[in-house]
Amino acid sequence: xxxxxxxxxxxxxxxxxxxxxxxxxxxxxxxxxxxxxxxxxxxxxxxxxxxxxxxxxxxxxxxxxxxxxxxxxxxxxxxxxxxxxxxxxxxxxxxxxxxxxxxxxxxxxxxxxxxxxxxxxxxxxxxxxxxxxxxxxxxxxxxxxxxxxxxxxxxxxxxxxxxxxxxxxxxxxxxxxxxxxxxxxxxxxxxxxxxxxxxxxxxxxxxxxxxx
Numbered sequence: 001x002x003x004x005x006x007x008x009x010x011x012x013x014x015x016x017x018x019x020x021x022x023x024x025x026x027x028x029x030x031x032x033x034x035x036x037x038x039x040x041x042x043x044x045x046x047x048x049x050x051x052x053x054x055x056x057x058x059x060x061x062x063x064x065x066x067x068x069x070x071x072x073x074x075x076x077x078x079x080x081x082x083x084x085x086x087x088x089x090x091x092x093x094x095x096x097x098x099x100x101x102x103x104x105x106x107x108x109x110x111x112x113x114x115x116x117x118x119x120x121x122x123x124x125x126x127x128x129x130x131x132x133x134x135x136x137x138x139x140x141x142x143x144x145x146x147x148x149x150x151x152x153x154x155x156x157x158x159x160x161x162x163x164x165x166x167x168x169x170x171x172x173x174x175x176x177x178x179x180x181x182x183x184x185x186x187x188x189x190x191x192x193x194x195x196x197x198x199x200x201x202x203x204x205x206x207x208x209x210x211x212x
Contacts, residue, residue, distance in 0.1 A: 037061045037070070044090045045070055052084075052092060060168035065176050066185035069093070073168050073193065081193055083111075085186055096186065100194035109194025111187065121191050167196035 037045075045061055049072050059074040064085065072084040076097070083096040095114045100107060106124035111117075118139040125133075135146045175188035 037063065041070070041090075045072060045086055048086065048090050048092060049084060052095075060172075062168075062172035062189075063176075064185055067093075071172065071186065071189060073172075073189075083186070083190055083193070094186075096190055098190050098194050107195065109191050111190045111194075119187055119190070121194070123195070167193055171196055 042061060046055065049055065056074040059072060062071050062073065063069075064071050067085075068088040070086045070088075072086060073081065075081045079101060080097060080099045083098060085093040085096070087093050094117070096111050097113075098109060098111050100109045103122070103124075106122065108120065108122045110121075111119040116139070118137070120137040122135045123133070124135075133146060135144065137144045171189050171192035175185050175192060
């Protein structure tokens with residue numbers, strides 16, 4: 001069953017690329033749907049996940065091109081989601097809990113795994129200079145990195161390129177494109193979902209002008 005994101009289309013959610021934009025160098029994307037999960041794979045994944053949790057009514061299963069495995073994604077509450085990393089041998093590697101919130105001038109996404117790995121990303125914009133900034137903290141690497149972004153251009157490129165996609169379909173596809181840049185796929189999807197699930201349903205231009 002697909003995660004119901006009808007009111008959270010990526011066409012109205014510019015923040016996706018603002019999170020991962022630090023490593024994106026090409027503008028518009030020619031997007032297509034992610035490869036469907038084989039029915040046999042789906043049943044094995046559901047069997048594994050159901051031993052750990054009660055299966056949610058709405059979820060999404062996508063391929064993980066980085067590991068050859070899968071991600072099981074579902075929204076846990078109005079401001080949190082779960083992302084279960086499953087190996088190609090149908091074993092659970094790691095379970096991530098993501099939370100997201102609006103802050104003054106931007107938003108923040110936090111990812112915490114059951115293996116004590118924490119990643120926090122904060123985006124803030126600067127309307128006066130038409131730029132934005134992303135700060136990422138990684139507990140395993142012990143690093144804090146800050147990247148400047150050209151807010152409006154990046155915003156419009158992402159927003160128009162991903163038109164019509166729901167969060168749980170668009171984020172994995174976007175991150176599969178970005179995998180060669182070196183960003184971790186699981187981390188990328190988690191940060192992207194955090195941004196995407198913030199409900200902004202206006203048109204690209206209005207959102208980008210208002211925020212950037």
